[in-house]
Amino acid sequence: MKLLIIDDDRETTSALRAVLTTQQLTLDIAPDAQTALALLQTVPYDLIVLDVMLPDADGISLCRRIRQQQQTIPILLLTAKDAVGDRVAGLEAGADDYLTKPYDSAELLARIRALLRRGQTPIIETLTWGALQVDPQACKVTYQGNPIKLTPKEYKLLELFLRYPHRIFDRKALLDYVWSMDECPGEEAVTTQIRGLRRKLEAAGLPNDPIETLYGLGYRLRAWQPQTHSQEPLDAGQQEAIAAIGQMWQEFQGRLQEQLSLLEEASSNLANQTLTPAQQQQAQYIAHRLIGSLSAYGQPEAAILARHIEQGFAAPQSAIAPQLTTLLQQLRQATTQSPFADAPASSTASQPPLTHRILAIAPDPTLLQSLQTEAPSWGYHLDTATDLTSARQQLLTHSPDAIILDLDFPDAQNTGLTFLTQIKRLGSTPVLILTQQNGLSNSPSKTLRDRITVARLGADAYLQKFASPSDIWRVVNRLLHRFDPVTARLLIVDDDPDLLTRLQTQLQRWGFQVTGLSDPSQFWSVLQTTRPDLLLLDVSMPEYSGIDLCRVVRCDAHWYALPILFLSAHADADTLHEALSVGADDYVLKPITEADLIQRILKRLGRISALEEVPA
Structure with a gap:
């Protein structure tokens, strides 16, 4: 349960934190009404504890404003005002309860739990x-x-x-x-x-x-299924439920085929560079709706494919059209059969859904076994081959989503390189190359040349074999999602509302999650709430300049490494020097060119991505 405490008295909030955290409740503290309203727009809370006396508003007016925004979160007014008129005003403004200071901790907890039971997220006994x-x-x-x-x-x-x-x-x-x-x-x-x-x-x-881990989506509770060693038939209620859902799935097929056809048409138009903005928006909407529909019908693999398709249409470029075509083919294949067609008569606990099929080719059985052990936890089905002949046979029977290829076969290194060439001629399947610790050659002078050879042959990633199985799977996961559009969170602080709106619109088309802030006085609370991956700051703003905000970020132990781009109409050397001296990563002059801004953002985000994702 997460509570929002709206109170500017540090002693009160400290005491509340001490009492409520012992009950495993998570708290956010808002010292004023503006911060509280900003938090309520972005964070889901289960209950609000609201003081009546605030520095920028009275709690009763704030309570009324929250209710006018159709917020139904339970609100407990906590105040030193104990007059009957104050109680009546608070309750009429929409508060659910009213507790006066000083209060007893046991009574406060009892009232909070009572409100949570009556609210949208009731406390269940067990x-x-x-x-x-x-x-x-x-x-x-x-x-x-x-x-x-x-x-x-x-x-x-x-x-x-x-x-x-x-x-x-x-x-x-x-x-x-x-x-x-x-x-x-x-x-x-x-x-x-x-x-x-x-x-x-x-x-x-x-x-x-x-x-349960749903890679690309998140986590959820796995459906509990009793352990059983016998094939027990489903009872009448279970059979009826499965039949009903199966019927709904069949009725959904007509709409699904129509939606897939529209997505394929949009993909074709993208490849021909004739995709209109309306078609792009429609394709995004269809793919987004499919994520929820397919998840509801127990098709997590298909839902993940729909999510990648949605992201592909978020920033359409003709270069990613082949990947969208492949994803749509995989989605059609994944939805050809009812998820209940082969449901067994008895249920047993299972691994996370296997969303990708991987082929690992290596002469070392120990390496293959270590990869096999961890594959299900990543949601991958792993096929293995200890020689290139059997690997070729497997490639003829099915097409993997990614290939792990060990070049260190005992006969000759060039055998692995030749096989890599053959793989890349067949299609664009991503290939991760594994080789000995010192590179493809024992000679340091040849290491770079050997790596360039592998890259020219089409390898997508390169790892030395001392990497752990987790490191290998992490790189494979990155390869499988490398065509995803950017989904980083950006925070833009600029007091020009027109520019702010235009930048938000432009950047959201590229898949960024954008928060715009025109009031720099709210910067710190919004920064902590949105947790951006990159900041864009205007240099000249009232009260607090971008220079001031940059200094604050660079002095903070948590945020000091956050990439910061300045947006400024000042082209003079002094302003540029000052911005760089306080820690700016880049300086963009207004008027801002969209292509230039995107390139600079991607450059800064790419640097972070490389450091975080590629094992040493």
């Missing part, structure tokens, strides 16, 4: 996944009656998954729900906490991982 139980009242986790000790973050993640068993959470959503605004972690913190949670649940004796 959340269960088989023999795994979470008691939200006592904040305890047990498996088969035995307690499991979790960190606060691990507990909150587990409770969230069990509370919303059918929802898919991406990493940003998990950050918004589980971490408070002042913690400001990166998305890798989500991976770390989920990994720790999985290990503790496995150590507690759970036979299967309850958290």
